[in-house]
């Protein structure tokens with residue numbers, strides 16, 4: 001267990017995994033003709049999937065830490081939250097690039113932005129960019145810890161927007177979206193429940209719930 | 218005697234140059250259509266000819282000059298066939314894991330004087346000879362191909378069935394086989410896949426029943442053994458692997474229209490001026506055109522406006538999308 005935790009906590013390991021996923025799923029098929037009949041569409045879908053699952057991974061990590069405070073593995077993975085979050089943003093930018101190439105011209109691109117489904121994606125991506133750009137010590141210091149934390153809670157809004165973006169992107173996509181949405185929602189619920197019950201019942205119950213919800217991050 | 222010798226020799230050469238399943242299927246196909254003798258005269262011993270298949274003649278009226286025919290491997294590896302997976306590269310694999318499309322029974326029924334149920338190859342023989350037509354194919358998802366279909370006009374089948382005066386629509390139902398098709402065990406879709414045309418549309422010279430493409434029997438993923446092809450409408454109207462064709466008085470319920478009536482209308486004519494709620498229909502991605510090809514402009518009625526425009530004269534195409 002300790003050995004595994006050490007490997008999982010290793011920066012180089014995390015970085016090569018995050019980049020390796022892209023090489024394995026995007027670059028290798030692109031070079032070997034494995035992207036099929038509509039290669040740009042395939043890239044569009046793959047980059048979108050990678051980005052949203054990475055975002056899901058980040059959002060799973062903090063409740064996992066609260067639920068399993070003693071787990072070394074969870075602690076090791078939590079070291080990489082910033083790296084995974086920034087990767088999600090980079091893959092999402094590649095997703096946007098694939099969309100631009102797919103449309104192939106300004107007309108088509110502008111027309112695509114007349115559709116609400118694209119707005120959800122664009123809104124989500126804007127949040128991811130803001131979070132990625134402020135994911136450094138300098139930003140934490142200049143914003144102040146509290147504000148920074150508040151700002152980074154936008155990640156939950158991004159996730160909601162993007163699960164919706166994915167769910168309506170194509171027929172039947174909710175079928176994959178729900179595999180992301182329900183586990184994440186359950187983790188949050190479990191964390192809130194745990195904090196609710198582990199807290200000494202000194203305060204009035206309603207205030208306890210309120211504080212818990214407010215702290216549930 | 219010589220006919221047989223030539224045929225066997227030629228088929229041996231074909232066998233050597235063709236992947237096994239195709240060879241077997243084509244041999245069966247040739248035999249079934251009684252084309253063996255004719256085929257032997259047309260099948261030279263080169264592998265080139267072996268891959269071009271049975272000799273149905275191109276209908277010169279449907280040559281489509283100046284457009285690039287989509288390569289065969291793309292036509293057969295990029296399919297929306299939800300019975301066999303949601304992703305477009307899945308049907309090629311999932312529809313070929315033991316799903317049998319021959320023998321195949323097809324039923325013609327409803328309000329017609331000549332209802333019947335028979336084997337698809339009998340029907341094909343009744344409706345033949347097979348002709349080839351190059352048709353544009355425009356998917357509602359804003360991509361397109363140009364496909365060389367082999368088959369015959371749907372009108373021939375309509376004439377055979379002799380619909381009664383009350384028949385105003387034709388309903389097309391694909392197979393239902395939940396024992397062999399996993400997707401059909403779920404209630405996510407109102408199986409079987411159903412589509413419909415007005416009786417006028419079904420009699421139009423462009424409406425086609427395809428039994429092959431690129432000179433070979435339809436691969437399973439493209440809707441074997443027989444499918445509808447309605448080139449001026451979005452691809453989802455062209456129901457695959459037909460099990461039943463029925464003449465009815467009321468507009469039939471169709472699968473996509475039931476699932477999302479605001480997205481998929483009954484008419485579903487290709488129309489660059491009426492968007493899908495999630496994307497523009499003004500342009501389309503041409504499959505096989507290359508990474509940086511961008512999109513090309515979509516044509517009214519998919520380029521068949523001259524031929525079919527009169528069917529919809531005076532109709533509000535925004536409302537009847």
Ligand code: HEM
Pocket residue numbers: 044045046047048049051052055088092095096099118120121122123124125128162165166169170173
């Ligand atoms: C300006 C920003 C964005 C644009 C223009 C955009 C555009 C698109 C388009 C055109 C599709 C394909 C729809 C189809 O195939 O019918 C799509 C699907 C998708 N997008 Fe985005 N998107 C954006 C942002 C994002 C972001 C930030 C994420 C995730 C972090 C994301 C995740 C997805 C996913 C998961 C899918 C479904 C992919 C699949 O088919 O499996 N998108 N997006």
